[in-house]
Amino acid sequence: MTLLDRVYAALDTVRDPELDESVLSLDFVSSCEVSEQGAAEVHLRLPTFFCAPNFAFLMVADAYDAVLAVDGVGSASILLDDHFASNAINDGVAARAGFVHSFAGEAQHELEELRANFLHKAVLAGQDRVARPLLADGWTPERLSAARLGDLPGSPDLDRLRNRRELLGLPAGDDAPLLMDAAGRPVTIEAMPLHLRRARTTRVGMEANGGYCRGLLADRYNLGTTP
Numbered sequence: 001m002t003l004l005d006r007v008y009a010a011l012d013t014v015r016d017p018e019l020d021e022s023v024l025s026l027d028f029v030s031s032c033e034v035s036e037q038g039a040a041e042v043h044l045r046l047p048t049f050f051c052a053p054n055f056a057f058l059m060v061a062d063a064y065d066a067v068l069a070v071d072g073v074g075s076a077s078i079l080l081d082d083h084f085a086s087n088a089i090n091d092g093v094a095a096r097a098g099f100v101h102s103f104a105g106e107a108q109h110e111l112e113e114l115r116a117n118f119l120h121k122a123v124l125a126g127q128d129r130v131a132r133p134l135l136a137d138g139w140t141p142e143r144l145s146a147a148r149l150g151d152l153p154g155s156p157d158l159d160r161l162r163n164r165r166e167l168l169g170l171p172a173g174d175d176a177p178l179l180m181d182a183a184g185r186p187v188t189i190e191a192m193p194l195h196l197r198r199a200r201t202t203r204v205g206m207e208a209n210g211g212y213c214r215g216l217l218a219d220r221y222n223l224g225t226t227p
Helices: 003-011 053-068 086-094 112-136 141-146 156-168 192-221
Strands: 029-034 039-044 075-080
Touching: 003 029, 003 039, 003 053, 039 053, 053 075, 053 086, 053 112, 075 086, 112 141, 112 156, 112 192, 141 192
Parallel strands: 039 075
Antiparallel strands: 029 039
C-alpha cells in the first residue's frame, strides 16, 4: 500500500458527524496529494456554501488528525473549499486553536458534546441495522431482547455498532446487550417495541439526510454528469 493509499484509508475513518458516514463515501474529498517528502494536502467540499460550521469544523479537524497520524506523513494541510467560513475553519484547525477560539465572539462551547450527541444517534440507528435482519430471519422478540453481541452473526453493521459504542465508552464486548438505551442499560422486552421504532426512525432520517446531501453535492459540482 502506497503512502497515498494509506492517507486515503485514514480519510475513510473521518465521518460526517450528523450522517455517520465517511467523507470518502459522501464524496466530500475533492483532492488528496502527498509529496515525496510526506507533505499531505487534502481539499474538502460540502453540499452547500452554508453547511453548519460546527459540523464542518469537526470534519476538517478530524481529517487533520487522521492524516497526520499516518506513518510517513510529516505535515498535513486540510483545506475546506467553497464554504462561507472556510478561512476561519482552515486557519483554526491549522493552528489547533479549537472551535471557540476560531469563532471568537460567536461560539461559546467546544464540540465534544455535539459529537457525543450524534454518536448516540449513530448507536441507536445501528441497533436497527443489526436487529431488522434478525427479525426478518425469524428471531422472536424474546430472543432479540435477550441477545448479546457475541450471539450475533458477524457483519459490517455489527462491527460499526461496536465501534460507535466504544467511542462513547458504552459496552461493546461479546457480553454487551444488542438493545440498550443511551445510558448503556439493557432494553426490556416491554420497552423493546418503542425502542425499535425510535431506532428505525433515527436510521431512516440519517439515511434520508445522507441521500439529500449527496444530491446537493452532485448538483453543486456537476458530479456524475457529462458536459
